[in-house]
Structures are given as structure tokens and as C-alpha cells.
Amino acid sequence: xxxxxxxxxxxxxxxxxxxxxxxxxxxxxxxxxxxxxxxxxxxxxxxxxxxxxxxxxxxxxxxxxxxxxxxxxxxxxxxxxxxxxxxxxxxxxxxxxxxxxxxxxxxxxxxxxxxxxxxxxxxxxxxxxxxxxxxxxxxxxxxxxxxxxxxxxxxxxxxxxxxxxxxxxxxxxxxxxxxxxxxxxxxxxxxxxxxxxxxxxxxxxxxxxxxxxxxxxxxxxxxxxxxxxxxxxxxxxxxxxxxxxxxxxxxxxxxxxxxxxxxxxxxxxxxxxxxxxxxxxxxxxxxxxxxxxxxxxxxxxxxx
Amino acid sequence: xxxxxxxxxxxxxxxxxxxxxxxxxxxxxxxxxxxxxxxxxxxxxxxxxxxxxxxxxxxxxxxxxxxxxxxxxxxxxxxxxxxxxxxxxxxxxxxxxxxxxxxxxxxxxxxxxxxxxxxxxxxxxxxxxxxxxxxxxxxxxxxxxxxxxxxxxxxxxxxxxxxxxxxxxxxxxxxxxxxxxxxxxxxxxxxxxxxxxxxxxxxxxxxxxxxxxxxxxxxxxxxxxxxxxxxxxxxxxxxxxxxxxxxxxxxxxxxxxxxxxxxxxxxxxxxxxxxxxxxxxxxxxxxxxxxxxxx
Numbered sequence: 001x002x003x004x005x006x007x008x009x010x011x012x013x014x015x016x017x018x019x020x021x022x023x024x025x026x027x028x029x030x031x032x033x034x035x036x037x038x039x040x041x042x043x044x045x046x047x048x049x050x051x052x053x054x055x056x057x058x059x060x061x062x063x064x065x066x067x068x069x070x071x072x073x074x075x076x077x078x079x080x081x082x083x084x085x086x087x088x089x090x091x092x093x094x095x096x097x098x099x100x101x102x103x104x105x106x107x108x109x110x111x112x113x114x115x116x117x118x119x120x121x122x123x124x125x126x127x128x129x130x131x132x133x134x135x136x137x138x139x140x141x142x143x144x145x146x147x148x149x150x151x152x153x154x155x156x157x158x159x160x161x162x163x164x165x166x167x168x169x170x171x172x173x174x175x176x177x178x179x180x181x182x183x184x185x186x187x188x189x190x191x192x193x194x195x196x197x198x199x200x201x202x203x204x205x206x207x208x209x210x211x212x213x214x215x216x217x218x219x220x221x222x223x224x225x226x227x228x229x230x231x232x233x234x235x236x237x238x239x240x241x242x243x244x245x246x247x248x249x250x251x252x253x254x255x256x257x258x259x260x261x262x263x264x265x266x267x268x269x270x271x272x273x274x275x276x277x278x279x280x281x282x283x284x285x286x287x288x289x290x291x292x293x294x295x296x297x298x299x300x301x302x303x304x
Numbered sequence: 305x306x307x308x309x310x311x312x313x314x315x316x317x318x319x320x321x322x323x324x325x326x327x328x329x330x331x332x333x334x335x336x337x338x339x340x341x342x343x344x345x346x347x348x349x350x351x352x353x354x355x356x357x358x359x360x361x362x363x364x365x366x367x368x369x370x371x372x373x374x375x376x377x378x379x380x381x382x383x384x385x386x387x388x389x390x391x392x393x394x395x396x397x398x399x400x401x402x403x404x405x406x407x408x409x410x411x412x413x414x415x416x417x418x419x420x421x422x423x424x425x426x427x428x429x430x431x432x433x434x435x436x437x438x439x440x441x442x443x444x445x446x447x448x449x450x451x452x453x454x455x456x457x458x459x460x461x462x463x464x465x466x467x468x469x470x471x472x473x474x475x476x477x478x479x480x481x482x483x484x485x486x487x488x489x490x491x492x493x494x495x496x497x498x499x500x501x502x503x504x505x506x507x508x509x510x511x512x513x514x515x516x517x518x519x520x521x522x523x524x525x526x527x528x529x530x531x532x533x534x535x536x537x538x539x540x541x542x543x544x545x546x547x548x549x550x551x552x553x554x555x556x557x558x559x560x561x562x563x564x565x566x567x568x569x570x571x572x573x574x575x576x577x578x579x580x581x582x583x584x585x586x587x588x589x590x591x592x593x594x595x596x597x598x599x
Contacts, residue, residue: 294526294527294528294552295354295357295523295526295527295528295529296528296529297361297527297528297529297553298529299528299529300528300553
């Protein structure tokens, strides 16, 4: 029944993930030699792919405004730097961020659906999402119900994502799998397929609240799911690893992995993002190191 | 019975509480006075130095935040560990061509020096702090605080005592450090790293590299995350480089020249205060009427 499989994930066609193979392959991406000029371009690209994030109980209007200013003025001493892709905040902060970012191309992403646990009723999640959209969010980061997923209630997870997607309207939907709670790579692969078929625009690894967050092997599994989905349906899905990527070098490794798994079509902030907060400063420090030839210190960069 | 093969020690770097090989994969040969090969040492690169600075920076808040008394205990512990490895330290000096009596004296002096600075850990603050007379209603006082990450170019002429005398006052004052050991006398430096490693000194407080001054000096001086450079017996030309590069982030530059290591003049609390910053606090006195000029 090919007509059905085009709209629903068919786990009979899902490859079993070779645990050892995936980790070996992911480790291989860290061994590429990147020459200075490419490195500088790669670092600027990485900077432009960052979703600068603050998701804390103690977030205030002031903190969000400060972060928005940083998003637009990463390091004014360095001429010609790009901005980050988006600011990622709780729904209650969307209006503040939207106002602060007026006139820039930086988008506002909101985590909705009872982030980070996702343990709330469907009704609450939908209203959470609609609230964020009404406040002006350009993108919604939702979490899947991991408990239901692990119980095997895949239909529940699928329907929930589809419902949120509908509530999003034109906003792009990022679906957080929270891979740190999914236990196996096979589960990650399955959850990726469910999310993509249910209407996700992005699939995202983690909330950043659970360890381990984004790792290279887990991201590779998701990138391969995106690739297979693209071959099957012709639809491009974007990817966002989040949490735990705080070094410029790691960001470059991820870019190599994207390039070698999905190709250059995915190398823009429309199709790939980093969910991070401290990554931006490390990338800036490396860029300044390349520009001045001198190792940098955190003291000379803005607080994040 | 088959003949036993000696298990020789591989001398590696000491960075962040670990003993990695150099990132660069380069080595250099150390020979004794008779030209006999003693060991292959890691030839540290600027990236090893960078990693060491990262380790030192992350260790700084923990080390400087420890109570002075606790730092004192840890320095004394280093001395204890040195004493227990006395024979190893002496053997390595003999290997380098020291006379037995000189080796003995140097090791003893090094241990005593560590004890000396262990004693100063919780005393220099009182000696060098002051309450200052001011002509306004303020309680005004000055206290020394650690400078931060200190890069040390140890004496090229001394194997052990020079190294110990360079490190001890820096860490006694709550700083963390990255040390470049003497290029041709590096064995004791790595053994000293092992001693540090087993003395409750937190990882990253002391980092020891082996390599060439000519290669690394520039990076010691221009790294923006280094707060002070301490040098021993460098040439005028080398010092000019250090001073020029240090201006980038206004590093404190401390230059020592002729030092007779075994002498009492090689130890003093002033070696501690050379890498301290004096912080002065103006504390308003509540009842203005009580504020007379002077303290």
C-alpha cells in the first residue's frame, strides 16, 4: 500500500541502527582537517545558525532584552559578523523579545507544550502554543510525550504533533525528541520518523534540561532519518541539535557531519540550527583568534 | 629465566590534572653531560599551552576561593610527598650529571622551600594588608588578591629547586599557573608534576610543559587569558618580546635574574606579592560626625 506509507511512518522500512557503526561514523567526522580560511567561514556560518537560548525559571524581561541585544550585536569590534538565527525563550517572554528584536532578521522561537516535561493535557499544550503564536513567535519548539512514546503509544505522539502543527499556522514547528530519555538509537530513529510524518519542520534533539543532550551519534541518526525521509517524500526537514554544544570546534564537527550526510543544501540556518547559549562566545573567541592571531579570554566578550 | 626488560618511564606533559602527550606529537632528546640519551621529552606546542591556560583558568576560582589555611595544608602536603620521593628526585639529578652531595642538597632545599611557602599561605595577607588613613568619613583598607592565571618561564639553569621556587609562591598566593620547565633539565619537572598530582592540589592549579622557550615565549606573553608572566633569567631580547606582547592585555610582567637558588635570598614573601593585586576598599562610616581625618 504505497499510498498510505507516504503519509505514515512504516517501521517495517525503518533500518535498525547499528550502535557501534553510528558511533564510529560520528567519531570520524571529528577527524577532518579544516584549513584556516574554511574554518573562519565555517565559524561564521555556525554563528548564523545559533538559536541563542535562555530557558530558565529566573528569566526576566531584562535578561531577555540583553540577550536580544547580544543576538544583534554579537561582537561589534569584529566588522561584518552575521547575527544569530533566532532567540529561543519561554512563551511569556515572546512579546519582550519580539519588541527588542524589531527591525532585525533575528527570529523569535518559543518553547511550548509544557516544556520541558511535556506532562500536561492536550488542551493545555494547544493553548500554550496558541498563546506563543499570538504573542508573535515565528517558531515553536514543542516536546513530545516521551512517556507515551516509551509505552508504545505512537499514535498518541503522532496525533499530538499533528495537532500542534495545526495550531502553529505559518510558524515553523520544531519537535524536540529529548533523545536523552529515549534510551536507544532505534527509538530515536522511530521518534524522528513519527515527528517528520506528523508535520515537523525541524526535528530537535533535546530540551537541554536532561543529560545527555545533543551528541554526535544521536544527531547522525536523526540526520539519516531526514535523508531517508527526503528520498521517500521529497520534503526537506531541518535539524536542530541542542544542549551541550558549547565549543566552536564541536560546532565545526557538526557542520562537517551535516555536509557529509545531507549535503550543502542543508548548510544554512533555514535547515540547520544549534540550540545553545555559551557556544556563541566560544565561536566569537575563535574568530577573534584567527583575526588577531592571539588567544582570547572570555573577559573581553559579552556575558551570555 | 628470561632476562627482564626494564619498564622505562615515558615523560609526558601535565595539563589539567592529566598527563597527556603533546598534541603536536613532537619530541626532543634530553642528554646528560656525557652526551648519553636520558629521555625523549614532549616538545609542547602552542596548543598544549592553550589547553593548559584553559585548565588553569577553570581551576582558578576554586583554588583562590579555598581558605588560606587549606592552601597551606596542601602546600605542606606537597612537601611531604617530595620527602617520600626523595630518592627518586635525587636519582634523576644524578642522571643529569649532578654530584651526589649537590643532588642531596638541592632536593633538601626544594622540600624546605615548599614548607617555607606553605607557612606563608595564611600569613602574607596580614603582613601586606593595611588600613589606610584618609581624609573623609571612610574606613579604608587594602588587601592583596591573587592576580589570576600566571605563566611561568622557569629557570633554564636549574632542574628542581628553580622550578619549585618559581611555582610555590605563585600558588601559595591563590594563583593558578602554567610552567615551562627547563628545556635540558626537565626530568625533575615531570616527577614534580607527579608529586603535585598526589598531593590534593586540584587539577589545573599547576600545569607543567616541557619544550623550547623560543617557541612558546610569544604565546606566554600574548595570550589574553593570562594575567601575569613570570620569567627567570631571560635575555634582554626575550624580555623585550615579553613586555611588548604583554601590553596587549596589560599583563603583569615579573622578571627575575641572578638568583642563588640554595640561598635564603631565593625565598621571601615578596615573591608571593609580586603576583598579587592590591585591592583597596572605601567603606563609608555611618555616623558622619564620627569620621575624623585619619584612621
